[in-house]
Amino acid sequence: MIQSYKQNPNLQETYDTIVIGSGMGGLSTAAILSKQGQKVLVLEKHYTPGGFTHVFKRKDYEWDVGIHYIGEMQRESSILKKLFDYVTDGNLKWADIGEVYDRIVIGDQQYDFVKGVSNFKKQLVSYFPDEEKAINSYVDLVFEAVKTSKNYYISKALPPFLEKIIGGFMKKPFYKLADKTTYEVLRSLTKNESLIKVLTGQYGDYGLPPKESSFYMHASVVRHYFDGGSFPIGGSSQIVKTIDPVIEASGGTILTNAAVVSVIVEKNKAIGVLMKDGKSIFAKNIVSNAGVMTTYNKLLPGDIVDRFKLKNQLQQVKQSVAHISLYIGLEGSPQELQLPKTNYWIYPADGDHDTCVKRYLDDLSQPFPVVYLSFPSAKDPDWNNRYPGKSTIDIITLIPYETFEKWKGSPWKKRGEEYEAIKEEIAHRLLKELYKQLPQVEGKINCYELSTPLTTEHFVNYEKGEIYGLDHSPARFRQSFLKPRTKIKNFYLTGQDIVTAGVGGALFSGVLTAMAITGKNILKKVQRICFLMRNTKNTLD
Numbered sequence: 001m002i003q004s005y006k007q008n009p010n011l012q013e014t015y016d017t018i019v020i021g022s023g024m025g026g027l028s029t030a031a032i033l034s035k036q037g038q039k040v041l042v043l044e045k046h047y048t049p050g051g052f053t054h055v056f057k058r059k060d061y062e063w064d065v066g067i068h069y070i071g072e073m074q075r076e077s078s079i080l081k082k083l084f085d086y087v088t089d090g091n092l093k094w095a096d097i098g099e100v101y102d103r104i105v106i107g108d109q110q111y112d113f114v115k116g117v118s119n120f121k122k123q124l125v126s127y128f129p130d131e132e133k134a135i136n137s138y139v140d141l142v143f144e145a146v147k148t149s150k151n152y153y154i155s156k157a158l159p160p161f162l163e164k165i166i167g168g169f170m171k172k173p174f175y176k177l178a179d180k181t182t183y184e185v186l187r188s189l190t191k192n193e194s195l196i197k198v199l200t201g202q203y204g205d206y207g208l209p210p211k212e213s214s215f216y217m218h219a220s221v222v223r224h225y226f227d228g229g230s231f232p233i234g235g236s237s238q239i240v241k242t243i244d245p246v247i248e249a250s251g252g253t254i255l256t257n258a259a260v261v262s263v264i265v266e267k268n269k270a271i272g273v274l275m276k277d278g279k280s281i282f283a284k285n286i287v288s289n290a291g292v293m294t295t296y297n298k299l300l301p302g303d304i305v306d307r308f309k310l311k312n313q314l315q316q317v318k319q320s321v322a323h324i325s326l327y328i329g330l331e332g333s334p335q336e337l338q339l340p341k342t343n344y345w346i347y348p349a350d351g352d353h354d355t356c357v358k359r360y361l362d363d364l365s366q367p368f369p370v371v372y373l374s375f376p377s378a379k380d381p382d383w384n385n386r387y388p389g390k391s392t393i394d395i396i397t398l399i400p401y402e403t404f405e406k407w408k409g410s411p412w413k414k415r416g417e418e419y420e421a422i423k424e425e426i427a428h429r430l431l432k433e434l435y436k437q438l439p440q441v442e443g444k445i446n447c448y449e450l451s452t453p454l455t456t457e458h459f460v461n462y463e464k465g466e467i468y469g470l471d472h473s474p475a476r477f478r479q480s481f482l483k484p485r486t487k488i489k490n491f492y493l494t495g496q497d498i499v500t501a502g503v504g505g506a507l508f509s510g511v512l513t514a515m516a517i518t519g520k521n522i523l524k525k526v527q528r529i530c531f532l533m534r535n536t537k538n539t540l541d
Contacts, residue, residue, distance in 0.1 A: 002049055002244055005258035011281060015041045015252075017517065018273055018283040020260050020299065023051025023460070024503050025495030026289030027239070028510025030254075031087035031246045036518055040252035041281065043273065045259035051289075051460055052467075053503065055237045059447060061329035061392055065459075066467075067236035068374040068394065069097055069229035069343060070503060078227075079523070080504050083511065086526045088242035094230040097341040097379050101229035104201035105437065107349025111198045112342075115228030127198070134190035138199060141177065141185060145219035148173040153499065153508070156483035157515040178216035178477045183354070185215040197352055201345045204370045204396070206501045207321040207468045209353040217472035220500055229343070231379035234386075263288070263491060265304050270491035285517055289495045292470065292482065293319060293463050300488075308487045316479050320468035320501070322453035326395040326430045329447040334378035334391045337441055344373035344437055361400060371433045372396040393441070395430045401453045401464040412458050423450045468501035484509075484516035492516060 016038035019026045027050075030040040048054045052066025072078035073094040084092055102113040114123050121139055125132045152174035155167045177185065182203070186196045200210045205221045232238045244254055259276040263286055272282035288295040296310045305311060330337060348356050348367045356369035374394040377383045403422070407415045427450045435442045453465020462469070470476055484492045494513040499505040515522045 001248060002240070002254045002256060004047075005043075005255045005275070011041075011253075012039065012251075013282065015039050015281070015283040017041075017285040017287060018043065018281060019287045019289055019494070020263075020273065021051065021289030021461070021495070022049035022240070022254055022256075023289050023495060024053055024239070024506035025509040025513075026051070026287070027053075027243045028083070028087050028507045029287055029289065029494045029513045030252060030510075031243050032510050032514040032522060033517065034247045034250040034252050035086070036514070036520065037250060038252075039250055040247055041283065042247065042252070042254040043258040043260055043275075043281075044254065044256045045461065046459055047256055049254050049256055050237070050240045053236045053239045054459075055235055058327075058449060059329065060387060060390055061447070062235065062237075062387070063327040063392055063394065064236040064376050065325070065451075067232065067239070067503060068372075068376070069101065069225075069231060069379070070094070071224035071229055072227055072504070073230035075227045079526075080507060082526050083507050087246060087507075087510070088239075089246055091242040091245075092238055093233040095233050095379060095381050097229045097231055099228070100342045101225055102202060102343050102345060103340075104198050105344055105346045106194075106197060106201075107347075109349075111201070113201075113225070115226070117226050120226060124195075124198070128192065128195050131190055131192055131195050134192070134195065137189050138186065141189075141215075142219040142222050145177040145216045146223045148176070149178075149216060149220070152178075152477075153512060156498065157512045159519070160485070174216070175477075177219070178214050179474045180215045181211055181474060182213045182215045182218040183210035186210065193352060197347070200353055201347070203353060204345060204372050204398075206472050207398075208472055209357050209369075211352075211354040212471075212473055214472055214474040214477055216477060217500060220505075221502075224504060231376065233380060234382045235376070235380055260299065262301060263299050263488075265301055265488060265491070268304075268487075269489040285490050285492065287492045287494050287513060287517075289493075290461055291463075291495060292317070292493060292497045294461050295493065297463065304488060310487075313479070313481045317470045317476055317482075318473075319462070319464045319466040320471040321398050322401040322456070322465040323396055323467045324399045324426060324453070325451045326427055327449045327451070328393040328395070328431075328434075328445055330391040330393065330441060330444045331389070331446050332391055332444055333384055333389055334375065337391050337444060339375045339378040339391055339393070339438070339441075341375060341378050343375075344371075346371040346373070346433055346437065357398070360398070364400075364403065368397045368429070368433065370397060371430065373434060373437065393434065395434060397430065399426075399453060401466075404452045404454050404465075407454060408457075410454075412455070415454070423452065426450060469495065469497045472501060484513040 017040045019030045019042045022044035030042045055062045072080045100112045104111040124135045151170040155170040206217050260273045262274050264272040270286040359366045360369045377391045456465040494509045496506045499509045511522050
């Protein structure tokens with residue numbers, strides 16, 4: 001049962017592992033370790049657990065703040081599907097969002113991404129009949145990039161001595177494509193800039209435009225959705241609800257309102273955490289899911305940071321893009337309002353993605369470089385049971401953190417008239433983009449609320465409101481310190497910073513961190529148990 005730290009539950013004096021942060025990486029690490037028999041304490045500073053998987057409610061609505069669609073959940077052989085089944089005991093259910101998972105809108109033109117590799121290629125060739133060879137080669141390279149990543153990630157969990165011996169060999173094939181930018185790879189296949197703009201129409205899923213992002217990061221996202229997109233039935237709050245019993249079964253607990261001030265380190269060994277109220281809690285292992293920037297800058301003792309020159313490591317990476325989200329509540333069911341399940345990615349007609357981003361960052365009055373529309377109430381088959389006659393829409397775009405930096409440190413919901421005026425102006429611009437695509441919803445909006453990078457900083461504890469942790473440039477994947485083990489004994493990292501952006505990356509980070517802590521082949525165990533779970537279900541059916 002999830003409890004509040006303020007209620008002073010009967011905390012143990014020691015735990016096997018303490019996890020700082022209850023985002024997807026922290027939850028998956030805790031669940032996997034719990035299944036190995038460990039007693040795990042998860043500490044979340046805010047009133048609700050889940051990180052980007054949590055929901056918030058206003059009036060008669062709820063919104064999922066970070067889960068918009070997840071790939072690979074309709075494919076039983078998918079390792080991510082098996083991992084979700086493993087950490088939730090198979091209790092998290094998914095709804096397919098349909099044949100068209102993403103619609104790329106460029107000016108007045110629309111391009112659908114349809115599920116199934118052959119369907120995906122066929123649809124693209126229908127738009128670009130002269131580019132069939134390039135499209136086929138592109139899909140082949142997507143699979144190649146993802147295939148070579150397996151050993152790259154496994155090497156992150158190896159014991160140090162073994163990593164020195166074979167780590168380089170395991171990583172080498174991966175760098176062939178990861179060292180190149182997305183645009184560099186695509187330009188080697190085609191000179192058709194329109195095709196390149198369409199193929200990179202999901203770059204908002206990882207935050208960097210084609211000339212800056214690693215092709216591996218792009219390929220990872222594209223491959224992730226080849227089998228379509230899915231949404232958790234009952235909303236993304238079901239993720240925490242189905243993982244919590246797994247942690248509790250081994251005597252563990254998820255605590256909210258539990259702010260950690262620092263990690264306690266003695267003789268270069270992490271032994272516990274110091275809470276905001278001055279209480280110390282101890283454990284054999286400490287895991288930070290707070291992001292590498294926050295961990296090094298705020299959670300570790302200064303002398304430790306200086307001794308191991310950890311700030312030098314941070315100089316090698318940058319925060320990913322900041323964002324704003326407009327959460328909209330509407331009168332009328334998704335069916336009445338004809339809301340699609342398909343996500344919309346909307347781009348200006350002129351210029352490539354990089355040019356559009358630069359133009360906007362230089363002058364925020366210029367067209368948004370990307371606008372993402374998501375319709376969670378239409379995706380969730382259980383929505384009408386919970387909120388009959390209501391609907392929700394999410395709209396997301398990029399925004400420089402500096403736009404709101406002057407209000408840094410001001411209290412949430414009390415940042416003043418100027419701050420609210422900027423938010424209102426941006427909200428109206430985003431609503432205009434929505435009405436262009438779905439004119440039938442104009443006049444149906446009951447409420448809306450805009451979150452800024454400061455909101456993200458407040459709730460997710462990312463220093464500059466970044467949505468994807470560290471950015472996904474080619475250089476990022478060359479950083480050897482982005483792995484579970486740190487230079488501090490018994491202190492580990494988890495979360496998307498040690499893998500890749502998004503819920504899938506954070507989920508998999510839990511595997512790597514648990515492998516590093518236990519020395520066990522967690523992946524093999526996951527596959528075996530999920531096989532037994534499916535066979536048992538088939539027998540009962």
